[in-house]
Amino acid sequence: xxxEEYRHRIAADPSFDGGAGHLSGCQACQAFRNEVLxxxxxxxxxxxxxxxxxxxxxxxxxxxxxxxxxxxxxxxxRPAWFxxxxxxxxxxxVGVRMFGVGVTYxxxxxxxxxxxxHEPASLRPSTIPVSDKQLASxxxxxxxxxxxxxxxxxxxxxxxxNGRTVPHLVIQGEHGPITILLMPEEAIxxxxxxxxxxxxxxxxxxxxxxxxxxxxxxxxxxxxEKSVLxxxxxxx
Amino acid sequence: MNKSxxxxxxxxxxxxxxxxxxxxxxxxxAWLCRDKAIAEDVVQEAMLRAWKSLDALRDDAAAKQWLLxxxxxxxxxxxxxxRLETVDIDNLTASQAALLAEGPDEELNDLRESIFELxxxxxxxxxxxxxxxxxxxxxxxxxxxxxxxxxTRLHRARLKLKENVAQEDRL
Numbered sequence: 458x459x460x461e462e463y464r465h466r467i468a469a470d471p472s473f474d475g476g477a478g479h480l481s482g483c484q485a486c487q488a489f490r491n492e493v494l495x496x497x498x499x500x501x502x503x504x505x506x507x508x509x510x511x512x513x514x515x516x517x518x519x520x521x522x523x524x525x526x527x528x529x530x531x532x533x534x535r536p537a538w539f540x541x542x543x544x545x546x547x548x549x550x551v552g553v554r555m556f557g558v559g560v561t562y563x564x565x566x567x568x569x570x571x572x573x574x575h576e577p578a579s580l581r582p583s584t585i586p587v588s589d590k591q592l593a594s595x596x597x598x599x600x601x602x603x604x605x606x607x608x609x610x611x612x613x614x615x616x617x618x619n620g621r622t623v624p625h626l627v628i629q630g631e632h633g634p635i636t637i638l639l640m641p642e643e644a645i646x647x648x649x650x651x652x653x654x655x656x657x658x659x660x661x662x663x664x665x666x667x668x669x670x671x672x673x674x675x676x677x678x679x680x681x682e683k684s685v686l687x688x689x690x691x692x693x
Numbered sequence: 694m695n696k697s698x699x700x701x702x703x704x705x706x707x708x709x710x711x712x713x714x715x716x717x718x719x720x721x722x723a724w725l726c727r728d729k730a731i732a733e734d735v736v737q738e739a740m741l742r743a744w745k746s747l748d749a750l751r752d753d754a755a756a757k758q759w760l761l762x763x764x765x766x767x768x769x770x771x772x773x774x775x776r777l778e779t780v781d782i783d784n785l786t787a788s789q790a791a792l793l794a795e796g797p798d799e800e801l802n803d804l805r806e807s808i809f810e811l812x813x814x815x816x817x818x819x820x821x822x823x824x825x826x827x828x829x830x831x832x833x834x835x836x837x838x839x840x841x842x843x844x845t846r847l848h849r850a851r852l853k854l855k856e857n858v859a860q861e862d863r864l
Contacts, residue, residue, distance in 0.1 A: 468848045493855075497823060506723055517745070
């Protein structure tokens with residue numbers, strides 16, 4: 458693979474992981490790749506426009522004789538989004554609340570797992586650290602102080618969890634991106650295990666709040682947990 | 694399962710699917726048509742069509758792609774019905790300009806404008822890849838393109854944006 462071929466592939470698909478032999482010996486292509494990854498992170502953020510409240514149209518009655526009973530569907534085809542987005546249990550019980558409020562989740566753990574499914578851009582492998590400006594914007598000084606020992610932070614954004622704006626960070630682990638959600642106002646009594654489709658993690662109680670750490674199923678999170686706990690201090 | 698419980702289950706299934714993917718539907722529509730008001734119309738029509746044809750969705754694991762495909766078709770239908778003029782970046786309607794509503798980050802504002810100005814053929818696969826997380830193979834299936842064509846469009850889209858960013862940096 459030559460420079461032109463490599464650059465064509467990486468600019469078409471930044472997750473392209475071929476051409477390692479070429480990349481290791483070509484500083485120009487390494488620089489090009491880093492530029493593309495940085496640009497892609499910005500593109501993802503630029504595309505995240507605000508979404509209006511869900512309002513369903515008036516739904517016409519469906520001929521009940523033609524309604525296929527759910528039992529006739531593939532009962533074991535457990536949907537990937539359902540697992541990742543967790544069980545929207547309350548929605549399943551009482552229906553989705555509309556006109557002003559989004560989906561209601563059974564638990565903080567469910568909402569945390571569901572949140573990951575909605576920001577696929579955050580889970581792209583990257584070697585580019587976020588800028589200090591971006592990090593400061595995502596983790597305001599009045600929310601938490603963060604040492605740089607936490608690891609290579611490649612994604613930093615403010616997100617909404619349980620109606621509160623919280624810092625959403627991603628560091629790079631041995632088996633891919635590791636998501637960290639700093640939730641200074643989500644007090645929990647004890648650690649909560651998280652079990653997604655291909656992910657696992659934990660929500661740890663930290664002072665009056667909690668921190669969620671989620672990585673690939675193969676990822677050993679104990680070291681990350683220790684590092685994160687040593688790196689984060691609530692400001693309030 | 695009796696008729697009534699089948700109807701209830703159908704409605705519950707629809708509510709769940711739409712609630713989970715509404716944001717994706719809206720953002721996809723908005724970047725396709727580059728107009729917030731039209732995007733809302735397109736999503737409304739898409740939800741209506743999804744409701745009517747929900748029973749065609751046999752596997753909920755495919756719900757996101759199924760809904761986005763409906764959005765794509767509804768967007769095309771919308772523009773078939775209305776012969777719209779080409780978008781002029783210097784003369785936007787309020788609803789078009791709303792998509793470019795400026796935030797505190799000037800660099801992101803400039804980039805959003807550059808994405809807005811990309812040709813439809815380049816902007817759409819970029820949205821599907823970056824925002825929706827689809828592979829180039831999946832994008833090819835959704836857009837009816839060969840993978841090579843998708844790769845070329847994505848490559849050109851990023852080079853164009855990269856050029857624009859560099860140009861802004863020089864100014």
